[in-house]
Amino acid sequence: MPLPPQVTDLTSFDLLLSVARLGSIGQAAAEHRISQPAASARLRQLERRLGLTLLQRTPRGSVLTPTGALIADWARAVVDAADSLAAAVQALRISHESRxxxxxxxxxxxxxxxxxxxxxxxxxxxxxxxxxxxxxxxxxxxxxxxxxxxxxxxxxxxxxxxxxxxxxxxxxxxxxxxxxxxxxxxxxxxxxxxxxxxxxxxxxxxxxxxxxxxxxxxxxxxxxxxxxxxxxxxxxxxxxxxxxxxxxxxxxxxxxxxxxxxxxxxxxxxxxxxxxxxxxxxxxxxxxxxxxxxxxxxxxxxx
Known part of the structure; x- marks a missing residue:
């Protein structure tokens, strides 16, 4: 069964986690090596896909809404699992290419x-x-x-x-x-x-x-x-x-x-x-x- 389209873009969830940790879309954008406008657009697209407001944007930065914090908690395990999968694939590739x-x-x-x-x-x-x-x-x-x-x-x-x-x-x-x-x-x-x-x-x-x-x-x-x-x-x-x-x-x-x-x-x-x-x-x-x-x-x- 295919994944629902709302949750297939793990990069956007990873960006949301960075905002939660750093407290700023600009700092999260820098960490992901994209521009701040690109990061803002990606997060808005995520909100539209989910039909939820995830961030409260203020002049002093951005904070997660209660709903955003809940989504971030659920997303953290998925993003961590994806990181583990990527690391395992890389290790397997290196092992394969050493023989x-x-x-x-x-x-x-x-x-x-x-x-x-x-x-x-x-x-x-x-x-x-x-x-x-x-x-x-x-x-x-x-x-x-x-x-x-x-x-x-x-x-x-x-x-x-x-x-x-x-x-x-x-x-x-x-x-x-x-x-x-x-x-x-x-x-x-x-x-x-x-x-x-x-x-x-x-x-x-x-x-x-x-x-x-x-x-x-x-x-x-x-x-x-x-x-x-x-x-x-x-x-x-x-x-x-x-x-x-x-x-x-x-x-x-x-x-x-x-x-x-x-x-x-x-x-x-x-x-x-x-x-x-x-x-x-x-x-x-x-x-x-x-x-x-x-x-x-x-x-x-x-x-």
Whole structure:
């Protein structure tokens, strides 16, 4: 049931209490940081809404009428309760903004977020940050369950209920051990060869795997061969490829060190665009505030 309109303007009741305490509309106006004419107008509006005379105005100041004193006594508890509510909300907001829970797909969690969090720490030195690594499907699920403040994904698709914004670009790279036959193919391989070859892969639902499947579908290739191995971390995949298990498709961010060192070799794929967008994601309709907003801004900065 909505509040009666006569009592919804707590500011006017608070102003009345100030007049009762200070004995002057002018002093009450100064305390509320408004002009005396504005304070007088607000109090007259309150009297009209209530249909009661609350103040007796004299050349020496203003005093509450008996009716005004009674209204002030009743209003004091309401105004005090509103102050308590405001203080509690502020404390809750400060407490919430002192913690930040992030969930990110592995490539972002391992190769980009550490530097972003260092920059965030410079802005919020007392902030407690929890970073959870998960595949892109799990990132979306945790956000939809309201178990994180902000997410980052590399997958091409998102379920309804999330807003997203591109923060960085990435490229997928086919990698093999230098002794693999593909390493000697100067022209690389075709998309069909890649799709027909069992790969060392992340689990279904990972952003990298979904991005590769999406790129192949654009070439009218319906499905990948069954994985040679399914491993839950990028590091494990790199070790398996280096040991000669088979090819893998990984983020260029994840394999730059190994390619530079020569422990892995990149294989071009003719006619297959393997670029993808990395995105920040959050609950649809929720405005990013505080540290979450700042981290989003940091992630969007040109590199």
């Amino acid at each position: 930040l829970t992030i969930v990110a797909s592995q490539t972002l969690a391992e190769y980009l977020l550490p530097a972003w969090l260092v920059a965030l720490r410079a802005r919020h030195p007392d902030l407690t940050v929890t970073l959870q690594a998960a595949n892109s499907a799990d990132v979306a699920a945790r956000l939809l369950a309201d178990r994180a403040d902000l997410g980052f994904v590399e997958g091409p698709d998102l379920p309804p209920g999330l807003d997203a914004d591109t923060v960085a670009a990435d490229r997928l790279t086919v990698v093999v051990t230098p002794t693999h036959p593909w390493a000697r193919r100067r022209r690389g391989i075709t998309p069909a060869e890649l799709a027909a070859t069992p790969l060392v892969s992340r689990e279904a639902g990972s952003g990298t795997r979904r991005a590769l499947e999406s790129a192949l579908r654009q070439q009218d290739i319906a499905a990948l061969a069954a994985p040679l191995l399914e491993l839950s971390s990028t590091t494990a995949i790199k070790h398996a490829v280096a040991a000669g298990s088979g090819p893998a498709v990984l983020s260029s961010l994840a394999v730059s060190t190994e390619l530079a060192a020569g422990t892995l070799t990149a294989v071009p794929v003719s006619g297959l665009p393997l670029h993808r967008q990395l995105r920040a994601v959050w609950l649809a309709g929720r405005r990013l505030t505080g540290p979450a907003r700042d981290l989003h801004a940091i992630a969007r900065r040109p590199r």
